Amino acid sequence: MTTLVSLAPPRRLVSLTIDGKGIEAPEGSTILEACRTQGTEIPTLCYLETLHPVNVCRVCVVEVEGSRVLVPSCSRRVEPGMVVKTQSERVVHSRKMVLEFLASSVDLSTTPEVARWLGEYAARPDRYGPPAPPAAAGARDGLEPGHHDPVEPGFRATVAQPTKIDNELYLRDYGKCILCYKCVEACGTDHQNTFALTVAGRGFDARISTEFAVELPRSACVYCGNCIAVCPTGALMFKSEYDHRAAGTWDESRQTVTQTICPYCGVGCNLELHVQDNEIVKVTSPLDHDVTEGNLCIKGRFGWQFVQNRASEERPQGG
Amino acid sequence: MFGAGGGTSSYREVEETDVIFLWGANARDNHPIFFHHVLKAIRRGARMFACDPRRTSTAQWADAWLGLHVGTDIALANAMARVIIHAGLANQAFIANATSGFEAYRAAVEQYTLARAERITGVPGEVIERAALAYARADRAVICWTLGITEHHNAVDNVLSLINLALLTGHVGRYGSGLNPLRGQNNVQGGGDMGAIPNRLAGFQDWTKDAAVKAKFDAAWGIDMKAQYGRNLSQMFEGMEHGEVRAVYAIGENPAQSEADQNRAERLLTGLDHLVVQDIFLTRTAELATVVLPASASWCESEGTVTNSERRVQRVRKALEPPPGARDDMWIIAEIAKRLGHDWGQPSAEAVWNEVRSLAPMVAGMSYPRLEREGGLHWPCYDETHPGEQFLHGRLWQQPRGGPAAPFSVVEHDPPVEMPDAEYPFQLTTGRRLDSYNTGVQTGGFTSPLRRGETVDISPEDAASLGVGEGDRVRVSSRRGSVVAPVRVDSSLRAGLVFMTFHHQDQVKTNVLTIDATDPKSGTAEFKACAVRIEPVAAAVTT
Numbered sequence A: 001m002t003t004l005v006s007l008a009p010p011r012r013l014v015s016l017t018i019d020g021k022g023i024e025a026p027e028g029s030t031i032l033e034a035c036r037t038q039g040t041e042i043p044t045l046c047y048l049e050t051l052h053p054v055n056v057c058r059v060c061v062v063e064v065e066g067s068r069v070l071v072p073s074c075s076r077r078v079e080p081g082m083v084v085k086t087q088s089e090r091v092v093h094s095r096k097m098v099l100e101f102l103a104s105s106v107d108l109s110t111t112p113e114v115a116r117w118l119g120e121y122a123a124r125p126d127r128y129g130p131p132a133p134p135a136a137a138g139a140r141d142g143l144e145p146g147h148h149d150p151v152e153p154g155f156r157a158t159v160a161q162p163t164k165i166d167n168e169l170y171l172r173d174y175g176k177c178i179l180c181y182k183c184v185e186a187c188g189t190d191h192q193n194t195f196a197l198t199v200a201g202r203g204f205d206a207r208i209s210t211e212f213a214v215e216l217p218r219s220a221c222v223y224c225g226n227c228i229a230v231c232p233t234g235a236l237m238f239k240s241e242y243d244h245r246a247a248g249t250w251d252e253s254r255q256t257v258t259q260t261i262c263p264y265c266g267v268g269c270n271l272e273l274h275v276q277d278n279e280i281v282k283v284t285s286p287l288d289h290d291v292t293e294g295n296l297c298i299k300g301r302f303g304w305q306f307v308q309n310r311a312s313e314e315r316p317q318g319g
Numbered sequence B: 001m002f003g004a005g006g007g008t009s010s011y012r013e014v015e016e017t018d019v020i021f022l023w024g025a026n027a028r029d030n031h032p033i034f035f036h037h038v039l040k041a042i043r044r045g046a047r048m049f050a051c052d053p054r055r056t057s058t059a060q061w062a063d064a065w066l067g068l069h070v071g072t073d074i075a076l077a078n079a080m081a082r083v084i085i086h087a088g089l090a091n092q093a094f095i096a097n098a099t100s101g102f103e104a105y106r107a108a109v110e111q112y113t114l115a116r117a118e119r120i121t122g123v124p125g126e127v128i129e130r131a132a133l134a135y136a137r138a139d140r141a142v143i144c145w146t147l148g149i150t151e152h153h154n155a156v157d158n159v160l161s162l163i164n165l166a167l168l169t170g171h172v173g174r175y176g177s178g179l180n181p182l183r184g185q186n187n188v189q190g191g192g193d194m195g196a197i198p199n200r201l202a203g204f205q206d207w208t209k210d211a212a213v214k215a216k217f218d219a220a221w222g223i224d225m226k227a228q229y230g231r232n233l234s235q236m237f238e239g240m241e242h243g244e245v246r247a248v249y250a251i252g253e254n255p256a257q258s259e260a261d262q263n264r265a266e267r268l269l270t271g272l273d274h275l276v277v278q279d280i281f282l283t284r285t286a287e288l289a290t291v292v293l294p295a296s297a298s299w300c301e302s303e304g305t306v307t308n309s310e311r312r313v314q315r316v317r318k319a320l321e322p323p324p325g326a327r328d329d330m331w332i333i334a335e336i337a338k339r340l341g342h343d344w345g346q347p348s349a350e351a352v353w354n355e356v357r358s359l360a361p362m363v364a365g366m367s368y369p370r371l372e373r374e375g376g377l378h379w380p381c382y383d384e385t386h387p388g389e390q391f392l393h394g395r396l397w398q399q400p401r402g403g404p405a406a407p408f409s410v411v412e413h414d415p416p417v418e419m420p421d422a423e424y425p426f427q428l429t430t431g432r433r434l435d436s437y438n439t440g441v442q443t444g445g446f447t448s449p450l451r452r453g454e455t456v457d458i459s460p461e462d463a464a465s466l467g468v469g470e471g472d473r474v475r476v477s478s479r480r481g482s483v484v485a486p487v488r489v490d491s492s493l494r495a496g497l498v499f500m501t502f503h504h505q506d507q508v509k510t511n512v513l514t515i516d517a518t519d520p521k522s523g524t525a526e527f528k529a530c531a532v533r534i535e536p537v538a539a540a541v542t543t
Helices: A031-038 A089-105 A114-120 A182-187 A226-230 A239-247 A298-302 A305-312 B011-015 B032-044 B073-086 B092-098 B102-109 B114-121 B125-137 B155-169 B188-193 B211-221 B233-241 B262-270 B329-339 B349-359 B368-373 B460-466
Strands: A013-018 A021-026 A061-064 A083-085 A170-172 A198-200 A207-209 A236-238 A255-261 A270-276 A279-284 B019-023 B047-051 B064-066 B141-145 B178-181 B247-251 B274-279 B291-294 B304-307 B312-316 B426-431 B456-458 B473-477 B482-489 B497-501 B530-536
Touching (some): A013 A031, A239 A279, A279 A298, B032 B047, B064 B125, B188 B304, B211 B349, B456 B460, B460 B482
Parallel strands (some): A013 A083, B019 B047, B141 B178, B247 B274, B274 B291
Antiparallel strands (some): A270 A279, B456 B497
């Protein structure tokens, strides 16, 4: 017996044009995938290869000849004869607006790449005025659909609010949330199927919430951290990373990432240990490994502290 | 099974199968990422059946929960077999080609009518029938199990009863059909693969029965191996009891807290002439030791490989420097060998692995570069061009069949050794929770918001009849010992059944209650069933 039973028929190649260049891409692949194989960079925020596309961030839009509107490249599949423009004036203008709106209302300071994109697309989020003062703790959680209060004239609306820290494992800084739905998808049908998170509210008042906005320890959360793993902005963050950042000691240039196997049950999940100064600072899992697809459970994600507790010769609770 | 100790299917196949039995397995809590693959199957339309005395979080995802009484798995499996045979759904072609002993099996399961099975197991006959028909009619079906099957005094018979079902229906040896024990520890499969079991060398090779195997190892190691198996853990403790075992060298094991009948385990370990413990912590067992050898943590402070539940060998790598004084396990073993007069030098993990590859054909093709490049490989993988086998036992479907026939085994229902009675009216079953692991040595290191300390989980009916509520302290006593713990009222339990873990041994020594009734074939103890009495602490019991 050999491995790998092919379950799908071989895919035909589709001919299309991207930025004036004729290419071939496998039938069923997305415009984004076709662009990436060509080395054409397209910014993405809500897209992740292990999640179903939800098409909400609109930063990956491209122009398709004959299409009335710009299309999200992360979900639109290639078609024969398609003519795609990834850098047309319309595309650039749209991306600039999207980035400006996001950056004007959300703290993107821990979103990788976004500073570069803002420069490339000449986005100026400050032109919408100074930021409105942050909401009080929990205020946004109480907003009801149909009762939106606009900010004072002259200020730009933001989602700024205090960070939610209600457990020792991870925290939620929704002032950094762009509502990309990735955490909802990872917690829901795409991976974890725990459904501890969803989107509550409407329009600008929409926010990620637990049931009735309860604190995590009272919610359905099982602390797998699979939402943190997919969060593109740092709105969901490991407490260990947050503490280092708060202390000014977070330094990715001093970190190594080593792939190993979880020490707990026999499933054999691949772990990426992020280590700084001989200390594990966070744990992720590779998206492209078929045992985990980037997912872990509470033990794999957070259960590593015992190796570090030994250094101080402490005997852990529990014997 | 059938000569190779490993699960037959890959996780990928579990995603693409049609019917899944999780039998004595609460994968949602105890193998959460394996359960992700099950969830993918369920989302695809696969049906899942959960066989468990508790209505676990796994059972909540099932098409049907078969809430059998503890230790009645064989009656359930045999009754399913009878349904399948009577419905004409036995896979006659497969049985004729691949198996032996069917007639005796058919005669034995004929005694397990639905009415009798319902009486023994407590599962309604129509549910048993539905589950049996779904399994037999599926194009692809897998049975997965864990300690709910194996922590019994008749563990091996329990497993055989499940293997019988696969042989009866041909649900083994094909893509998407198989038999899968989900391993509880990250390298329990690899330990077996590498010969860290008393009756096989690396690659499940038996030197006592196969002269070629013996000759190969004798030549490689320059010795003349005795044709004699070692002792399994339970036999070691028996040996200590009888004074035959006087010294123990425990590597990464905490038997003082993990063994059933803990008082006995501690007494026997304390009575040894010499106890060496090599561990990453000063565990309870290490506290009893003559010599403690501090070790590095194998999964993040040293190099090597582990094997998972789908027989995939994967690399562990060094990410951290161990704390001062802690040494790599391999370094310690080589140094001990040197002091015993054998200088092996200090081989690298890769050099040791290459020696394994040279002696164990089933991993011969797994070079370190390939393991890196291909994200691990499934055994068997015979040479560098072999892709590794995704599922086992395809030979059973070849015509003519490759290798020996797979035998049916006649196994009979045999209730747990200690059943509830007037004096000890409750049945205690033990297990694990999502955020903790075994004796809690490792998981005690992090603060879990889910953790509530040790509790005695009892049904709402029993809580009412005992007059206790959530958090009330009760004394739980068995014939071997007694502990005090707070009550957790759990509606997933039926009246008469109580549940505890052994995660918080410093607070509640659950294993002083459990019974050391071991399976003579596998050596596993019956952690899943013993009889206990429960009294509110206010009732002032003398101890």
